[in-house]
Amino acid sequence: MCNTCGCDQPDNKTKYTIPGHDHEHGQGEGQARDPQQAGGRAHAHTHHHEQDHSHSKVVQLEQDVLAKNNLKAERNRGYFDAKNILAINMVSSPGSGKTTLLEKIITDLKPEMSFFVIEGDQQSLNDARRIDATGTPVLQINTGSGCHLDAEMVDKAVKQLRVADGAVLVIENVGNLVCPAMFDLGEACRIVIISVTEGEDKPLKYPGMFHSSDVCVINKTDLLPHVDFDVEKAREYAMQVNHHLRFFEVSAKTGEGMDAFYIWLKGLVKSR
């Protein structure tokens, strides 16, 4: 739909980069469209219209503001279904360990399943390089000023990345617990990650994200002896927001708890 925050500048467009092909995807390919510039007149509207347009016509629209994104997301979903691709959307605040978790999953399950990864960050190719190092095809979306990925960006990225039939496509969203909640990407499953170095009341503070997710991974459990994080409370709060959530407690660093997650993931891949 947009580069959210409305501050999309001409030199701050969405960029799509496959590591090692850093110079090939510039203008034209996968650019987010310009925000509406027409007129460009900011009009502070303070006066009131009296009944000076009583003859005017009312058009009933009844259109969801996010309809464009939702439609694109459904198209993505249909594409994934037809190609037997399992798409997963990973969301969290910055620093919860999404990329480390993803590296761990890929490294452990690579012999059994084929992964493709879309990385979303405002800037830098750092995450894509980390995934590239595991030998997995990856594309970095740099949103510039944008605070989330949208279905249109994913559509463009999937085409550039040439995701193989039957693959697991992991989309690592921009680290942000607010905006990505509103944007369906066409994923089959949304995983929200929370780490034990955060407050256990995150689900209550940012309920939209927990409400829209299917799975909640509590990461960095190896640090539990050193922090005050109460796992049971975190689960309880998250369940108050969304009682459908499935939980996994893991340490992507030590591998603790990953087995249960893998059993679930393999089941999901199988059930397609």
Place this chain on the structure above:
Amino acid sequence: MHELSIVVNILDVVEENAARHNATVVHEIEMEVGELSGVEFDALSFAMEHAPKSEMLKDVTFTIRRIQPVARCNECDHPFATNEYSTACPHCGSFKTEIIRGNELRIKSFNMD
């Protein structure tokens, strides 16, 4: 702060539809916005006032109908008004509730000549 781009999108959608109806001017856009839609009402109003507008939309006003969220309890089927996702059912205390209204972010109609 995604409200400004949401408003830009609203203006885009309305302009597209108004052009289809051969409008020269759009006077008013009527919106329905649920309190759990994920937008901040003050930020939305600010964005509506300051978003860049085309000639056709330059004097447009927004009417926002706020929709009070309603949840339904899965345990006792009791519907109740709420302001957040994590509210216990006032009837039986269960948190197994579903939001059934209040997520709307909808352009209801616009008024044009």
